[in-house]
Amino acid sequence: MERTVHAPARRAAALCLCLLLLAGCAGPGAAQSRPAETELFAMDTYMHLRAWGPEAEAALAELSAMLQRLDGQLSVTDPGSEIWAVNHADGAPTALSGDAFTLLSRTLDFCAGTRGALDVTLYPVSRAWGFTTGDYRVPDPEELARLLPLVDCSAVTLDADARTVTLPPGAELDLGAAAKGYAGALAAELLARRGVRAAMLDLGSSTICLTGRKPDGSDWRIAVQDPEDPAAYAGVIACGPGSICTSGGYERYFIAEDGAVCWHILDPSTGRPAKAGLLSVTVLCPDALTGDLLSTALFVMGPERAADWWRAHGGFECILIDENRNILVTEGAADRFTPMGAYTHAELTVIGREE
Ligand code: AMP
Ligand code: MG
Numbered sequence: 001m002e003r004t005v006h007a008p009a010r011r012a013a014a015l016c017l018c019l020l021l022l023a024g025c026a027g028p029g030a031a032q033s034r035p036a037e038t039e040l041f042a043m044d045t046y047m048h049l050r051a052w053g054p055e056a057e058a059a060l061a062e063l064s065a066m067l068q069r070l071d072g073q074l075s076v077t078d079p080g081s082e083i084w085a086v087n088h089a090d091g092a093p094t095a096l097s098g099d100a101f102t103l104l105s106r107t108l109d110f111c112a113g114t115r116g117a118l119d120v121t122l123y124p125v126s127r128a129w130g131f132t133t134g135d136y137r138v139p140d141p142e143e144l145a146r147l148l149p150l151v152d153c154s155a156v157t158l159d160a161d162a163r164t165v166t167l168p169p170g171a172e173l174d175l176g177a178a179a180k181g182y183a184g185a186l187a188a189e190l191l192a193r194r195g196v197r198a199a200m201l202d203l204g205s206s207t208i209c210l211t212g213r214k215p216d217g218s219d220w221r222i223a224v225q226d227p228e229d230p231a232a233y234a235g236v237i238a239c240g241p242g243s244i245c246t247s248g249g250y251e252r253y254f255i256a257e258d259g260a261v262c263w264h265i266l267d268p269s270t271g272r273p274a275k276a277g278l279l280s281v282t283v284l285c286p287d288a289l290t291g292d293l294l295s296t297a298l299f300v301m302g303p304e305r306a307a308d309w310w311r312a313h314g315g316f317e318c319i320l321i322d323e324n325r326n327i328l329v330t331e332g333a334a335d336r337f338t339p340m341g342a343y344t345h346a347e348l349t350v351i352g353r354e355e
Pocket of ligand 1: 117118119120122126131174175176177178206246247248251264265266267268292295296300
């Protein structure tokens with residue numbers, strides 16, 4: 001049996017800073033459009049919020065409070081959260097707030113369409129690997145075989161009138177693949193309500209939400225991390241308003257005794273780290289929740305299924321980095337993505353509408 005000998009779990013703080021530099025300054029006239037800025041720790045990550053304009057300061061204060069509130073509701077490890085209550089209800093219906101119910105309902109609908117790539121009931125398995133506690137280990141096959149039957153999002157029952165959720169005994173939810181995206185979608189609504197016309201919200205590097213354009217009218221520039229070097233970038237994307245969500249094995253992983261890299265994105269069909277040929281997936285999508293769901297799901301699907309999904313559904317663009325260091329870009333993002341660093345000369349494959 002494998003045993004864990006090494007367990008690095010990296011935080012995104014350093015990367016955030018560099019990313020902000022790339023995404024950053026407003027260029028000529030920047031002094032007059034200095035942004036309001038806030039930093040906070042929520043959803044297990046450092047967040048950095050920037051907004052421009054007269055309403056910016058008040059909007060960011062409201063936004064920070066909202067992010068902390070959502071964290072308290074959706075955390076899988078906080079005994080005061082709604083998700084904790086659901087996971088400890090032992091088969092009884094549990095009432096949810098409007099936000100938790102909406103997020104769960106949208107996530108379940110999405111999971112159902114992914115043919116097993118995304119499953120919100122994966123928690124018993126990811127806990128066995130230690131991904132939420134940091135107590136990393138490789139579960140043995142018997143343990144996985146015992147836990148896998150609990151992973152079945154079709155067994156979750158929602159009652160929209162009573163706004164309750166009921167799980168089979170032993171089943172547990174984990175909204176980790178979607179919570180930051182939902183927060184980003186709510187944040188975009190809040191900023192629009194407040195009349196903020198330019199904002200860049202870094203909800204922990206893997207979820208970036210952009211409102212409007214940079215105050216000088218130019219595109220935002222968002223870096224994509226080199227999945228094999230936390231200090232480097234694989235490229236930069238020029239983008240307008242919307243969300244940029246990235247899922248990558250490098251975000252949380254440990255090395256098992258046999259040298260296998262074990263990361264936090266799992267394949268629900270095996271209960272093991274999803275190794276479908278990708279190192280990272282970056283999704284550009286108007287809606288941050290959809291982008292967050294998609295980036296995790298496409299990572300599990302692998303390059304061929306991801307390309308098929310894009311052709312069939314559309315509504316987003318993506319940049320895939322595969323395990324051979326090739327970069328695949330859907331055609332709508334091809335002109336906006338510039339490889340850099342170790343990827344400057346990487347083979348860049350454009351995914352077109354026709355197969
Ligand atoms: P993300 O960073 O958005 O890709 O989300 C990763 C998080 O989603 C993990 O830390 C787990 O909490 C959760 N997760 C991992 N694999 C899956 C999966 N196949 N389906 C649903 N949630 C997952
Ligand atoms: Mg996600």
